[in-house]
Amino acid sequence: xxxxxxxxxxxxxxxxxxxxxxxxxxxxxxxxxxxxxxxxxxxxxxxxxxxxxxxxxxxxxxxxxxxxxxxxxxxxxxxxxxxxxxxxxxxxxxxxxxxxxxxxxxxxxxxxxxxxxxxxxxxxxxxxxxxxxxxxxxxxxxxxxxxxxxxxxxxxxxxxxxxxxxxxxxxxxxxxxxxxxxxxxxxxxxxxxxxxxxxxxxxxxxxxxxxxxxxxxxxxxxxxxxxxxxxxxxxxxxxxxxxxxxxxxxxxxxxxxxxxxxxxxxxxxxxxxxxxxxxxxxxxxxxxxxxxxxxxxxxxxxxxxxxxxxxxxxxxxxxxxxxxxxxxxxxxxxxxxxxxxxxxxxxxxxxxxxxxxxxxxxxxxxxxx
Amino acid sequence: xxxxxxxxxxxxxxxxxxxxxxxxxxxxxxxxxxxxxxxxxxxxxxxxxxxxxxxxxxxxxxxxxxxxxxxxxxxxxxxxxxxxxxxxxxxxxxxxxxxxxxxxxxxxxxxxxxxxxxxxxxxxxxxxxxxxxxxxxxxxxxxxxxxxxxxxxxxxxxxxxxxxxxxxxxxxxxxxxxxxxxxxxxxxxxxxxxxxxxxxxxxxxxxxxxxxxxxxxxxxxxxxxxxxxxxxxxxxxxxxxxxxxxxx
Numbered sequence: 001x002x003x004x005x006x007x008x009x010x011x012x013x014x015x016x017x018x019x020x021x022x023x024x025x026x027x028x029x030x031x032x033x034x035x036x037x038x039x040x041x042x043x044x045x046x047x048x049x050x051x052x053x054x055x056x057x058x059x060x061x062x063x064x065x066x067x068x069x070x071x072x073x074x075x076x077x078x079x080x081x082x083x084x085x086x087x088x089x090x091x092x093x094x095x096x097x098x099x100x101x102x103x104x105x106x107x108x109x110x111x112x113x114x115x116x117x118x119x120x121x122x123x124x125x126x127x128x129x130x131x132x133x134x135x136x137x138x139x140x141x142x143x144x145x146x147x148x149x150x151x152x153x154x155x156x157x158x159x160x161x162x163x164x165x166x167x168x169x170x171x172x173x174x175x176x177x178x179x180x181x182x183x184x185x186x187x188x189x190x191x192x193x194x195x196x197x198x199x200x201x202x203x204x205x206x207x208x209x210x211x212x213x214x215x216x217x218x219x220x221x222x223x224x225x226x227x228x229x230x231x232x233x234x235x236x237x238x239x240x241x242x243x244x245x246x247x248x249x250x251x252x253x254x255x256x257x258x259x260x261x262x263x264x265x266x267x268x269x270x271x272x273x274x275x276x277x278x279x280x281x282x283x284x285x286x287x288x289x290x291x292x293x294x295x296x297x298x299x300x301x302x303x304x305x306x307x308x309x310x311x312x313x314x315x316x317x318x319x320x321x322x323x324x325x326x327x328x329x330x331x332x333x334x335x336x337x338x339x340x341x342x343x344x345x346x347x348x349x350x351x352x353x354x355x356x357x358x359x360x361x362x363x364x365x366x367x368x369x
Numbered sequence: 370x371x372x373x374x375x376x377x378x379x380x381x382x383x384x385x386x387x388x389x390x391x392x393x394x395x396x397x398x399x400x401x402x403x404x405x406x407x408x409x410x411x412x413x414x415x416x417x418x419x420x421x422x423x424x425x426x427x428x429x430x431x432x433x434x435x436x437x438x439x440x441x442x443x444x445x446x447x448x449x450x451x452x453x454x455x456x457x458x459x460x461x462x463x464x465x466x467x468x469x470x471x472x473x474x475x476x477x478x479x480x481x482x483x484x485x486x487x488x489x490x491x492x493x494x495x496x497x498x499x500x501x502x503x504x505x506x507x508x509x510x511x512x513x514x515x516x517x518x519x520x521x522x523x524x525x526x527x528x529x530x531x532x533x534x535x536x537x538x539x540x541x542x543x544x545x546x547x548x549x550x551x552x553x554x555x556x557x558x559x560x561x562x563x564x565x566x567x568x569x570x571x572x573x574x575x576x577x578x579x580x581x582x583x584x585x586x587x588x589x590x591x592x593x594x595x596x597x598x599x600x601x602x603x604x605x606x607x608x609x610x611x612x613x614x615x616x617x
Contacts, residue, residue, distance in 0.1 A: 013464055
């Protein structure tokens with residue numbers, strides 16, 4: 001046992017003596033979370049919405065008030081004609097405009113319908129779509145209150161009232177936090193483990209350790225344990241950042257979340273070990289991890305592009321990426337507050353992957369020695 | 370132990386990889402306290418043979434004991450009783466001197482107290498007390514090799530395997546290093562050394578020269594020189610292996 005402790009202590013010396021490694025381990029998670037959470041956010045805050053129409057009209061006024069108090073929208077100017085809208089959008093003064101027909105209230109009460117149009121800047125389709133759906137949400141909620149008031153009058157039109165469960169504000173960090181968590185844990189476990197092993201191969205120190213009486217299995221284990229500890233630290237820091245900075249809830253059990261993370265870390269360590277068996281230089285290991293693990297994880301795990309909209313071939317390919325299953329489970333546990341019964345399928349798949357990867361890579365590693 | 374005890378006994382050792390025979394029926398014995406030179410051109414099978422002797426690899430056939438343990442099924446016991454140092458490895462260069470000693474002391478199962486004593490006695494013997502907290506990467510190569518040799522013997526092994534220990538070092542430093550080897554041998558440690566440098570071969574008690582997996586010559590340097598009518602070991606090596614060894 002003492003032999004293993006000596007090894008593990010050595011590994012920590014390596015990690016904290018090398019500034020680059022320390023930086024990757026301690027700063028990268030924070031940077032990634034902040035970057036994905038703030039800079040690369042797809043949600044819209046304080047989008048300026050102009051209004052064209054008669055502000056003295058009571059219905060228009062109520063809708064304008066609703067826009068004003070909405071936390072994602074900001075009321076811009078009240079314009080006289082639609083021709084002014086384009087100029088404002090082009091100059092970037094506003095992102096959208098709502099145009100009410102003249103005599104809106106009258107038309108609504110008399111004919112039961114009135115025209116309102118939403119104009120938004122299609123040059124930026126993502127934002128345009130978000131803002132449009134916010135604004136139409138505002139309008140339909142006003143319409144809902146009108147139809148409730150006039151209920152029984154028979155004039156009310158039915159409109160679907162869209163409600164997004166679990167994430168009503170379409171907060172993008174709900175998607176990014178689980179994804180980034182997966183990415184960070186994988187980077188730490190696969191890349192750092194494989195590079196640290198291959199480095200010893202290159203320097204020849206691995207040979208020296210192998211002629212020692214310590215059994216190969218324990219040598220492998222003592223290489224993996226430090227990165228397991230580090231990933232635990234990162235897991236906690238990402239979770240704290242998510243909850244206290246990004247306002248992402250942890251609705252499910254933290255114990256279950258930790259278990260899922262542990263299994264994912266296990267499979268990533270297996271991948272790292274496998275990479276270290278295949279590669280003979282640190283560069284190869286880096287490239288393999290970067291191109292072979294990180295890229296597919298970013299592209300295919302559902303972190304950026306939803307798996308459901310991929311071609312079938314890619315969907316099948318994405319099934320063999322451990323991060324995909326991890327991210328699905330983290331989302332379910334953190335956001336939906338799901339228990340073990342609703343993630344049993346994903347948990348089984350990921351556990352299977354972990355067992356296979358660890359078994360296969362340890363076996364390969366030992367035969368290569 | 371008696372003076373003439375054999376620490377290495379090898380009989381008909383064979384190692385095949387598929388159709389290729391890397392080690393072809395080699396036999397030899399090494400006595401306690403002897404400095405045994407293991408020479409041969411690259412690819413002659415030296416490394417394969419050493420890996421078997423160190424318990425890293427299992428022979429295809431043949432018998433043998435190292436430090437009294439069988440090379441066929443007692444590898445773990447062999448590993449406990451041998452020391453190993455190679456040219457490629459110096460030490461962990463991002464660790465300090467004392468940390469390297471502590472690490473290998475720990476790996477070889479020394480107690481904390483023993484490790485502490487080892488650190489101070491080893492540094493004293495090497496006159497490196499002031500370098501205790503120095504990073505190994507900042508040390509001169511000659512120091513590194515001396516330290517590496519001492520650390521290879523941190524657990525007081527009966528045999529120490531030196532795989533080209535003096536690569537890339539000038540003759541003066543090499544000479545200093547060999548003084549340490551003599552000192553260890555005089556304490557009864559068997560030294561098993563491979564080298565490319567033929568001047569080093571002259572320092573050995575006995576040398577064996579391997580060609581294509583077989584031991585072609587075995588004896589003391591003076592015997593071999595007489596047998597092959599050569600003035601130095603380099604000539605002997607050229608006559609046997611068909612190509613010259615490395616000059617100083």
